[in-house]
Amino acid sequence: MIVVISDIHLGADLAYAECKENLGSLEKLLKQIKAAPNVKELVIAGDLLDEWFVPATVNTYQGKDQADFVKRIAATNKGVIDAFNSIIREGKILVTYVPGNHDLTITAANVESIFPGINQARDAEQGLGTHSPADCPKMAIEHGHRYNFFCAPDPISNQDVAPGTIMPPGYFYTRIGVLSFTQNFPPAGDIMPVVTQNTSGNESQYLLFVYWNVWNRALTKYTITNKFDEKIIVTNVDGFNGAYSVNDLLPYQTTAGGLIDVNLYKGIQDTWAQRQILNHVAVNIPIAQAIANAAKSSESEDQAKNQYFLNPNSDKRIVIFGHTHDPKIIVSEDHYGQKAIYANSGTWIDHNSIANTTMNFVVVTLQNADASSQTVVKLYNFENEVVTKMAEDSLRY
Template identity: 45%
Template sequence: MIMKTTKYFSLACLKMASSILGAYTAIQDGSKEMTIESNVLMSDELDNPPVNDKIQTIVLKFSEELEPATITEAVKLYRIDSAGDPVEEACAVKIDLNDPKSIRINNKDITRFAQGQEYKLIIKSTLSSKNKASLGCDYVGYFATNIDFDLSGNPELNEERTQIIVASDFHLGVDSAFAELEKNKQALVDFLAQVKKSPNVKELVIGGDLLDEWFLPMDYQMPDSKAAFFDQVAANNQAIIDGFNAIIKAGEIKVTYVPGNHDLLLTEADVARIFPGISQARAELQGLGTYVTGPNSEIVIEHGHKYNFFCTPDPISNRAITNDETTILPPGYFFTRIATTCVIEGHPQSDNVFPEMVPNKEDPSQFNAYLYYQTWKAILSVLPVKESFDDKVLKTNIDGFTENYSINNCIPQQDKETGLISATLYHNIQDTWEERQTINGVTVKIPVSEAITRAAVPAFTDYQAQTQFFDLDVSKRIVIFGHTHVADVIAMTNRDSQKTIYANSGTWIDNAQGYPTRTFVVITPPKAGAAIETVNLYQYSPDQTITQWTEAQAIRI
């Protein structure tokens, strides 16, 4: 028997059944073997049920006209309970009047299948066709039903607060003239107001890049007080700040902030001042944090910048320049300032020339310095500015930096006599990557050449969920990052071959460069008596509607 369902259909099921080439071939008793197609996504794995958004009728289409007398006893439907055991469900089974090769399976009330449940469907080999074709063996298929998400409440959740919302990368700016979030401000205000009223939301997790200290033009003059800067950001986004604070003050939804790279210097005191009563998930080092939640502490939420060569805190490279042991701004800060200027200037034509460099492939440090230069060249080639690379146009007054710097102070240069490649800022940064990963708590070290060349690849960040969590700790089944602005939900596996789920919460900025914006992740733990936890990705629209953005995933916990 072949069950044509989805990409979830596994090799194990194909081994259990006949092969595709074997369909319709004679078997030993001279009868034929039937194939089946289903309108419902199914797999043969109890721990990997594909999620169907809405099911009212399961339609199975067979390759042969069925013998009615064999149908009723051959079809069994079960619900999987919280212990993973099947509990038989009464069902109605009948031949489709319009197609004698198809059967229709409903629950006993002929209504929509219950939400947030896993089911097991068995079609026994006793089912046969009028010409005596059979299945050859029992078919066993598992499938799950999604949980409808509505901020006004889902009746099937009985007004219980169980759901966790994760949203990130708001990038609230200090000045509306160049902030990345302007058009979507009102949508965010409306979203927060709806979250506050929701009877089912238990937690709202802010996955980093909330207040933006990076997206500033090169000539922006930072105030002497960092706290004053963040207060200005808050004032420029007061309605949004008020929206978060209204949720916190109401006290029914736990709101947690996790640091990102664009708010790397936002201290615990700054957050507590602007968002009184908020929870914070912070690491010992400023600018990092990991939040663990869920019924079994199975959910991990980070921003994701910890694994990015250009965006993770750098407490080593510039201490000699700043004379400040607390300096942590990475090079991403400076190229973001340059990129902001490019946007303000309308992507101007540039007279700046990148010098050709000769890489020393025999010296690993120097070759990595060349790769670092090539990254700078690639970035500034697509984000040109009219200012000369030699002019001192980068104002600082932040994180121990007090001088004005040129772009060429950031870009590695090659000495004409010695051939050595080095830079003024982040001098030999390629040589300290291993140490920085240790300081920043990266468990599985990333090779420096890979970290440099793949930093801008969203899938590279996604993959860290696998290597840093799922491969190491089987108790962690769901990992959520932000940072890349590329919203997605991806099924993975852990070292015990259990299904795990990675999600990226995306962003709320006005322009996500071809990717969706105003996105957020919703995790719904198992309902009472149910087996599955679901992860969904949604997009919020300015008209206050919510749309599922991608296919849901579910795990058994």
């Protein structure tokens, strides 16, 4: 039996961390998993240690470094960290960690520092990983951010201001969103500068207009009291230093209908194909689709199909993502017409605005030599500290 859990979002400060009320329940579930006689592996499918969900005005590392930040997360969430480590130390259940976008730049060494002996399923590139359990080679588990324009590593943009950075624009999007949350979604302190489509421009200009539209929707939803030219986004992470303004992120134009430009992530609309290659995306995702659909759960579901089930170079029949906070099981077919199962492992944040559920996890029970046995995928939640099945399906490979 393999248990998959993701999107726990442990923070260094409970004043704004997304997972606070559910910490005790998570600790209890981990103890139940440890005591279960038939669990062979516990997979953490990303977004465990949250480096993104920090208000824009807060200095994430408090003048120190990532190693100290990770240790602060461990101290703040000691009960949960201890529960994971108890499972790791006992050695009966393999605990595997796969990176997500909110822990994109957390290094393997810093994960190991608070989880000694944990198994880490990582690509050679920082911030990515896919895991196929030894007993279930037809299954792929990854966070899913690899396929997301705003959340996939970006080793191309901003190298002039932050050499070596891989931080995508979703990081800044999140920092602003958390500031809005801590300000209780106030009346907007500034007006979004209007950008109109450059009708005489090329595809690149059109794509930058699409990118502006995403930011426009975001800042309409996540209002802040601050002016957009205030240098409020304190970085000092992943090569960035100092503070940036909202305007640094927004596409702009000096003449209506004229040239559209942007400061941070300059040219990002033109590098998506190269970025996908660097991030080992098997099947190209069209750029306009990638930008416009980045916030949709359905895009992740489609990519599970396109990257795995419909990809003739893939033999995976079961794919499990996290990332979307939208727990579900979807059945489809692979490129041979065989049954395939996609599952999303949901989240453990206190208040899930994407789906009316939280404290989710997936359990995969493996088939045996009996020709009638099936590999069964079940989705559960642990709300009210009761294990409740939400969905189930099965196949034999």
